Amino acid sequence: MSASSYDADVLVVGAGPAGVAASLMAASVNLRAIVVESGPVGGKLHRIGAMDNVPGCWSTGPQLAEALTADLERLQDAGRCTLVRGHGLKVSGHDDRAELVLADGRVFTAGSIVVATGVTELSPSELEWVSAPTDFSPSPLWRATPQELTGRTYVLGADRPLGTWLRAHPDATTTLHVLCPPSDEYKAAEVEDDGRVRLVPVSHAAISRPASGDGWTVEVKGQDGTKNVYAATSILNNLGSKPAGLTGLISDGDGYHPSNQQHRRIRIAGDLRSARFQRIATAQGSGAEAVLAYYYDTALRPMNGATR
Numbered sequence: 620m621s622a623s624s625y626d627a628d629v630l631v632v633g634a635g636p637a638g639v640a641a642s643l644m645a646a647s648v649n650l651r652a653i654v655v656e657s658g659p660v661g662g663k664l665h666r667i668g669a670m671d672n673v674p675g676c677w678s679t680g681p682q683l684a685e686a687l688t689a690d691l692e693r694l695q696d697a698g699r700c701t702l703v704r705g706h707g708l709k710v711s712g713h714d715d716r717a718e719l720v721l722a723d724g725r726v727f728t729a730g731s732i733v734v735a736t737g738v739t740e741l742s743p744s745e746l747e748w749v750s751a752p753t754d755f756s757p758s759p760l761w762r763a764t765p766q767e768l769t770g771r772t773y774v775l776g777a778d779r780p781l782g783t784w785l786r787a788h789p790d791a792t793t794t795l796h797v798l799c800p801p802s803d804e805y806k807a808a809e810v811e812d813d814g815r816v817r818l819v820p821v822s823h824a825a826i827s828r829p830a831s832g833d834g835w836t837v838e839v840k841g842q843d844g845t846k847n848v849y850a851a852t853s854i855l856n857n858l859g860s861k862p863a864g865l866t867g868l869i870s871d872g873d874g875y876h877p878s879n880q881q882h883r884r885i886r887i888a889g890d891l892r893s894a895r896f897q898r899i900a901t902a903q904g905s906g907a908e909a910v911l912a913y914y915y916d917t918a919l920r921p922m923n924g925a926t927r
């Protein structure tokens with residue numbers, strides 16, 4: 620298969636910060652890109668109520684998502700990229716091509732695929748330190764408004780959206796009782812001075828319905844072995860995330876997908892690479908880097924007889 624018979628030079632799966640950066644870089648080195656996205660352009664940016672660590676004057680995620688949407692529209696208008704609505708299912712790398720299969724059966728080929736599908740929320744049943752009824756499905760903290768939080772609110776986990784929520788709602792007076800397992804302690808450090816947070820160090824939390832009345836009963840085993848029982852009006856999910864990779868990717872021990880372990884035609888960008896670098900700026904950098912790597916390593920050099 621030659622470069623001219625590919626559907627695109629570069630297929631980008633996911634149009635969050637990493638995927639859009641990959642598309643911008645592809646256009647700048649004159650590579651044809653197809654971007655496959657199953658949701659709104661901008662990805663997790665739509666969940667960020669307040670931010671201050673991104674180059675530019677962006678104070679909320681949706682503002683930046685709007686700018687990324689405009690970037691993709693501009694690339695499409697210029698004929699440098701095509702946005703395809705769909706859900707990527709499976710990738711494979713071959714000597715002469717990389718291939719992507721969508722959930723609806725469509726198949727695309729390219730010289731390289733950049734997978735930038737990010738991470739997805741963990742649910743209580745996936746973590747050993749929480750036990751709860753099978754129908755327990757708490758709403759995510761990032762979506763909660765202060766007005767909804769009446770009564771005693773418990774938050775499962777001290778993942779970083781906790782700090783974002785507090786910054787996004789500086790006038791909220793609700794106390795958040797945050798059940799914090801040892802694995803989240805380093806993240807809790809950034810909110811421990813906020814008077815609205817009560818950190819509850821836990822080794823295990825058992826959630827059940829009370830014998831009578833509404834809400835939840837939370838039985839906590841502390842890290843020192845002590846046991847306490849609390850009544851919660853509401854419980855919110857802030858348990859963190861897991862990689863949202865595609866079939867065909869190689870995983871490390873944590874389930875993430877390091878770029879350097881994949882087939883040479885498949886690269887990983889953004890949050891999907893590792894639990895360690897989950898930030899907008901590093902996602903953007905890795906998206907651009909993934910395309911440059913293909914451009915210099917492969918697109919400019921023949922690969923097993925193929926021109927690209």
Ligand SMILES: Cc1cc2nc3c(=O)[nH]c(=O)nc-3n(C[C@H](O)[C@H](O)[C@H](O)COP(=O)(O)OP(=O)(O)OC[C@H]3O[C@@H](n4cnc5c(N)ncnc54)[C@H](O)[C@@H]3O)c2cc1C
Binds near residue numbers: 636671738
């Ligand atoms: C509540 C919250 C607050 C945050 N606050 C900050 C902050 O203040 N500063 C900061 O730097 N970072 C923050 N982050 C982290 C930041 O949002 C991420 O690091 C960044 O969005 C990662 O970009 P990405 O492109 O890798 O993934 P994502 O933004 O997750 O984008 C992935 C895209 O892929 C799409 N997708 C997924 N699977 C498929 C599939 N199979 N087929 C097609 N499309 C698919 C998704 O719909 C999504 O659009 C926050 C995250 C959250 C959740």
